[in-house]
Amino acid sequence: MRGISAVALAIAGCSSAAAPPAPRIVESTRIIESTPKVRSCKPEAPVALVAELVPIDARRARLTVQATPTAAVDALELALVLPAEVTLLDGAPALRTGAIGAGESRTLAATLRLDGRAADVAAVARVPVDGVVMARAATVHLGAEPPWLRSHTYALPDGELAREVRP
Amino acid sequence: MIRASRGCVLHLGRLGRLGPVAALALALTACGDNGPDPDGDHDPADGGASASDAAANACLAEGATAEGTCRDGAVVRCVDGTRVETEDCGAGGACVVAAGGARCLGAEACAGVGPLGRCDGDLLWRCDGAPALTDCAAAGQVCGYIDDTAGYACVAAPAATPLVITGHVRWHDRALSPGMLAPPAAVPARGVMVSVLDSADTTLATVSTADDGSFTIRYAAPATAQVRVTAYSRSRATARPVRVRDASGYLHAQASPPFAAGATATVEILITEATGARAWNALDNMVRGMDVVRAHGVTTLSPLYVYWQAGSSTGSYYQSGDNSLHLDGDDGYDDVVALHEFGHYFQDEYSDSDNPGGAHDGSPADPRLAWGEGGATWIAIAIRGVPYYIDYAAGGGWSVELENRVHAASLTSSMSQNLSEWMVAEVMWDVSDGSADADADAMGPGTAPQVLAVLLGYLGGSHADRGRGGVDLVDWLDGWFLHHGNATCASMRTLLRDRYRFPYDFGGAAGPCP
Known part of the structure; x- marks a missing residue:
């Protein structure tokens, strides 16, 4: 009897498709920055964003976003853009302040839970400049990384290099 | 447009080539006046041609066949064996003979062709001025690619x-x-x-x-x-x-x-x-921009090297020393940002700018920076035909509407005052929007080609330097009047001084405005 049970378990073990383990929300603390680029020539919102994501457990993480205007602004709005795969467990999804000076910071903190396999969460800072509401975003990827796209590199006859993908 | 040459609708222009007597005879034939027919039975034996013979003669007279022929930019064909129709192929169109018949190709036929042509089986499409379609097989050839200058052509098998x-x-x-x-x-x-x-x-x-x-x-x-x-x-x-x-x-x-x-x-x-579609979007925007530049008379374009990679955070900028255009990883689908940077390439290669660079956010800045950035933004919105600067990002990004908004200067300050780059783009859009004008600004009749003519023809060559030292809006305005005369003085005065509160003195080389 014991032998039959062992065989049955072995068959069950071989035939059941083991579900892939749910990816962790983030492997380790991750910091994403978005600031006015020194070399950039496009008009940019005069505000710097730093987002820090600290894992709590496999599915939860603490997100802290700091917005720091690089010039005095009349108002600042800081908001999270949360997709359906992410639940806000605590904290506010947005904050608004009045005028603040250059170098002063405002911080938004929230605890997030990843319900799907992967998602992108964005923090967006909006500031008015000369009548135009400009924005800056910092995007944090949660969960499984996108599938790796295999590529192949070589030189063309004129020496130009190419990185070729084959979906 | 199709004109039927039946009854007394005559193509005297074409008949005129035959000489007056023959033309009149043929015209009368075409009109059906075929001489006496004593018993009215249209019997050729009576000495008078029948009506069908007369119509057939009309086709013969014009050399028209059922397959059609091309004449003077029109298709001439014999329809139902009884009448001649002439189809004018219109401005920008062309009459082509291929696949056994003549037909009109409108300018829209060139939309899918491009400067190197196209093969459709062994039919060769070319659009070097006007559309042309050639049946390579009719000459015992095939449609193939020669090189990157000639493109597709009929070639020996x-x-x-x-x-x-x-x-x-x-x-x-x-x-x-x-x-x-x-x-x-x-x-x-x-x-x-x-x-x-x-x-x-x-x-x-x-x-x-x-x-x-x-x-x-x-x-x-x-x-x-x-x-x-x-x-x-x-x-x-x-x-x-x-x-x-x-x-x-x-x-x-x-x-x-x-x-x-x-x-x-x-x-x-x-x-x-x-x-990697974003890289191809960047490429397509540059192709689009180069087509516009070429359409305005620049025959030799300088190479442009664009850099884009997903996830990169280089910022978006153009570097004149090596004609490199760098797009931030976030800007792959940002057509306006890409074309704004293309605008800097345009300024660098074919026009002029003394942009000192540095971070900017649209608030009043050095007029040379305002010109460089605002001028580049105008290039972008003029190519797209949509007066919005848009920088898309997660959460929607941000945008500026440039048709109705006014980022005014100060009438009580000088022509060298700091300006918003948005104001420069707004002024140029108002001058160029012509029939697309939604805000009924004072500069109704101006067009984008007129603005480009000043950018290429005036700023692209040697020019005076007024306003702030270096290229600025004042220099472009001086060029406007030099290129297009003083007929727009009144409307430009209304636009610049009343709407944008900019104290332009109308004192450029074109002479004082009345």
Whole structure:
């Protein structure tokens, strides 16, 4: 009897498709920055964003976003853009302040839970400049990384290099 | 437009070539006045031609056949064997004879052709001024690719490259509007490089796609060879010399699955967001910009090297020393940002700017910076025909409407005052928007070609320097009056002083405004 049970378990073990383990929300603390680029020539919102994501457990993480205007602004709005795969467990999804000076910071903190396999969460800072509401975003990827796209590199006859993908 | 030459609708212009007597005789024939017919039975034996004979004579008189012929930009054909119809192919159109008949091709037929032509089987499409369609097979030839200057042409059936592959390259575009990107939609990859390679990465043949994304490539390879078709993010045409590389300097490329040489005659390549469509969007924006520049008289375009890679955070900027245009990883679908940077390439190569650079946010700044940035933004919105600066990002990004908004200067300050780059773009849009004018600004009749004429013809050459030292809005305004005269003085005064509160003195080299 014991032998039959062992065989049955072995068959069950071989035939059941083991579900892939749910990816962790983030492997380790991750910091994403978005600031006015020194070399950039496009008009940019005069505000710097730093987002820090600290894992709590496999599915939860603490997100802290700091917005720091690089010039005095009349108002600042800081908001999270949360997709359906992410639940806000605590904290506010947005904050608004009045005028603040250059170098002063405002911080938004929230605890997030990843319900799907992967998602992108964005923090967006909006500031008015000369009548135009400009924005800056910092995007944090949660969960499984996108599938790796295999590529192949070589030189063309004129020496130009190419990185070729084959979906 | 089709005109029927029946009854007494005469084409005297055409008949006039025959001389007055013959023309009159033929005209009368065409009108059906065929002389006496004593018993009225239209019997030719009576000495008078029947009505059907008369009509047939009309076709004969004009040399019209059922298949049609081309004359003076029109199709002339005999319809129902009884009457002559003339179809005027219109401005920009052309009459072509191919596949056994004549037909009109409108200017719109060129939308999918491009500067290197297109093969449709062995029919050759060219649009070098007007559309032209040639049946290569009728001359015992095939449609094939010569090189990156001549493009597609009728060529002798090449014994050395017996294998042929046709197909399309497309990429997923996402249309940009304020606050959103549309869902992906496949669009043609215009003018991109396509090669056949063997398994050792040896290039066997290279062509460019037409503007409908189609390609025809002839090659030779042993029947046992494994080959593939690869599209590269590069336009090799001398009319559009641009390539897009990743941050490491590699062209983006996407290949078909490999197949046995000769086994496949059709290859379709679709580049998706996951496989790098944003790079192809950058390429297409540059192709679009170069087409506009070329259409305004610049015959030789300088090479442009674009860098884009997913996830990069280089910022978006143009570097004049090496004609490199860098797009931030976040700006792959940002057509306006890409074309704004193209505007800096335009200024650098064909016009003028003394932009000191540095961070800017649209608030009043050095007038040279305002000119450089605002002028580049005008190039972007003029190419798109939509008066919005848009920088898309997660959460929707941000945008500025440039038709109705007014970022005014100060009438009580000098012409050298700090200005908003938005004001420069707004003024140029108001001057150029012509029939697209939604805000009924004072400069109703101006057009984008007129603005470009000043950018190319005045600022692109030696010019005076007023206002702030270096190129600024004042210099462009001086050029406007020098190029287009003082007829717009009153409306420009209303636009500049009343609407934008800019104290331009109307004192350029064109002389004082009345």
